[in-house]
Amino acid sequence: xxxxxxxxxxxxxxxxxxxxxxxxxxxxxxxxxxxxxxxxxxxxxxxxxxxxxxxxxxxxxxxxxxxxxxxxxxxxxxxxxxxxxxxxxxxxxxxxxxxxxxxxxxxxxxxxxxxxxxxxxxxxxxxxxxxxxxxxxxxxxxxxxxxxxxxxxxxxxxxxxxxxxxxxxxxxxxxxxxxxxxxxxxxxxxxxxxxxxxxxxxxxxxxxxxxxxxxxxxxxxxxxxx
Amino acid sequence: xxxxxxxxxxxxxxxxxxxxxxxxxxxxxxxxxxxxxxxxxxxxxxxxxxxxxxxxxxxxxxxxxxxxxxxxxxxxxxxxxxxxxxxxxxxxxxxxxxxxxxxxxxxxxxxxxxxxxxxxxxxxxxxxxxxxxxxxxxxxxxxxxxxxxxxxxxxxxxxxxxxxxxxxxxxxxxxxxxxxxxxxxxxxxxxxxxxxxxxxxxxxxxxxxxxxxxxxxxxxxxxxxx
Numbered sequence: 001x002x003x004x005x006x007x008x009x010x011x012x013x014x015x016x017x018x019x020x021x022x023x024x025x026x027x028x029x030x031x032x033x034x035x036x037x038x039x040x041x042x043x044x045x046x047x048x049x050x051x052x053x054x055x056x057x058x059x060x061x062x063x064x065x066x067x068x069x070x071x072x073x074x075x076x077x078x079x080x081x082x083x084x085x086x087x088x089x090x091x092x093x094x095x096x097x098x099x100x101x102x103x104x105x106x107x108x109x110x111x112x113x114x115x116x117x118x119x120x121x122x123x124x125x126x127x128x129x130x131x132x133x134x135x136x137x138x139x140x141x142x143x144x145x146x147x148x149x150x151x152x153x154x155x156x157x158x159x160x161x162x163x164x165x166x167x168x169x170x171x172x173x174x175x176x177x178x179x180x181x182x183x184x185x186x187x188x189x190x191x192x193x194x195x196x197x198x199x200x201x202x203x204x205x206x207x208x209x210x211x212x213x214x215x216x217x218x219x220x221x222x223x224x225x226x
Numbered sequence: 227x228x229x230x231x232x233x234x235x236x237x238x239x240x241x242x243x244x245x246x247x248x249x250x251x252x253x254x255x256x257x258x259x260x261x262x263x264x265x266x267x268x269x270x271x272x273x274x275x276x277x278x279x280x281x282x283x284x285x286x287x288x289x290x291x292x293x294x295x296x297x298x299x300x301x302x303x304x305x306x307x308x309x310x311x312x313x314x315x316x317x318x319x320x321x322x323x324x325x326x327x328x329x330x331x332x333x334x335x336x337x338x339x340x341x342x343x344x345x346x347x348x349x350x351x352x353x354x355x356x357x358x359x360x361x362x363x364x365x366x367x368x369x370x371x372x373x374x375x376x377x378x379x380x381x382x383x384x385x386x387x388x389x390x391x392x393x394x395x396x397x398x399x400x401x402x403x404x405x406x407x408x409x410x411x412x413x414x415x416x417x418x419x420x421x422x423x424x425x426x427x428x429x430x431x432x433x434x435x436x437x438x439x440x441x442x443x444x445x446x447x448x449x450x451x452x
Contacts, residue, residue, distance in 0.1 A: 037263045037264045037265060037345070037368075038263045038347045038368055038372055038375070038376065039263060039365075039367065039368025039369045039372060040368075065375055066348065066375060066376060067375065067377070068374055068375055070371055070374070070375065089348075089378070091317065091346070091348035091349050118348070119263070119347065119375075119376075120317070120346055120347070120348055121264045121345065121346070122292065122315075122317035122344070122346055122349075123317050123348075123349070139265075139367065141265065141365065141367040141390065141393065142263075142264055142265025142266075143265045145296055146264055146265060148294055148296070149264070149291055149292060149293065149294055149296065149345075150264065150292060150345075151293070152315070164367065166396070167367065167393065167396060170392070170393060170396060172423075197398075
């Protein structure tokens with residue numbers, strides 16, 4: 001009975017996500033869904049991303065949190081549109097919530113839409129949000145064993161950002177082991193090492209975003225502005 | 227409809243947890259449920275705890291993970307009984323899973339039972355496991371904002387372990403702000419600062435466990451061995 005119910009919830013979300021994806025397709029917007037543990041540095045990465053790209057791309061961020069608007073406030077302070085979703089206890093975003101947030105944005109005036117999911121390595125992976133690409137962020141203090149313990153999120157993602165590389169001198173963390181483990185799970189995964197706090201390696205991430213925006217524009221038949 | 231189902235799942239868990247608590251009460255075992263984000267250091271803390279206490283107390287650990295037995299293997303390597311529960315995708319332990327794991331342990335031969343929940347700051351807080359005390363662990367690299375963003379887990383816990391204090395010199399983390407925020411949420415919270423990796427501050431944690439064991443013995447009418 002529980003399993004039946006869970007299937008119904010998933011099926012309803014899949015339908016809503018497909019509808020979102022159709023309404024987003026052809027508009028030339030690159031939409032990504034960023035997921036990680038709490039405190040891995042998603043919002044700090046998005047602050048740095050907003051600072052770096054806001055004069056180059058039309059960018060908006062949807063922030064998912066259980067409660068508070070702290071994260072949307074941080075993004076808005078960078079001069080970028082931010083919509084906060086509060087899940088009121090829910091451990092992940094779903095496509096219906098994102099659909100409501102999209103009503104507050106002008107999609108024809110956007111190049112890049114970043115959805116920051118609730119901090120959680122488990123549940124968010126199971127709920128598509130109509131995105132073009134899932135991105136998983138892993139921070140070095142979390143340890144090397146996360147890909148093997150939480151494989152689903154790594155399997156479904158197109159890019160892995162390894163954040164807080166500035167802490168590597170103080171931690172037992174083998175980049176080599178993590179690279180091997182994640183590529184065993186998902187051989188196509190793009191791996192980007194950076195420190196959102198210091199800015200080290202940020203260009204690799206910005207270029208990955210620029211490439212996604214260029215692909216979305218091409219798919220929509222727009223001229224490449226890059 | 228979804229809400230109704232969720233209530234049924236919670237009610238069923240509450241009944242199972244009460245049954246567990248009754249079967250554990252009076253046996254003189256101190257049972258705790260440790261919760262945190264993935265990678266905050268629960269297993270590293272339990273390895274250090276096992277090394278420090280295994281000749282002093284009769285100790286067992288129940289390890290909750292989505293998949294793999296890596297954590298139970300790490301605890302067993304310290305010479306302490308460890309039972310692994312794999313939730314097969316589930317984002318938290320529930321009382322029924324813990325009940326099955328208890329069947330593998332001799333409760334009359336135990337002083338301290340530590341249940342390590344799945345790494346997740348959201349869902350585990352909602353599911354009682356028959357424990358005497360919930361413990362939340364926060365690691366300094368996760369940032370100061372976690373109590374205000376994930377208040378339920380902090381509100382329900384009796385102790386907060388702040389781990390990875392050895393990284394404080396390299397992080398923007400105000401211990402003062404965290405102490406204020408968590409005490410606003412839960413004024414009775416015992417706060418213990420430590421580094422499970424270096425051993426700094428570990429004694430405060432060990433003494434908190436010893437006090438819990440002494441209380442459980444007293445409640446069971448056993449002589450205090452401490």
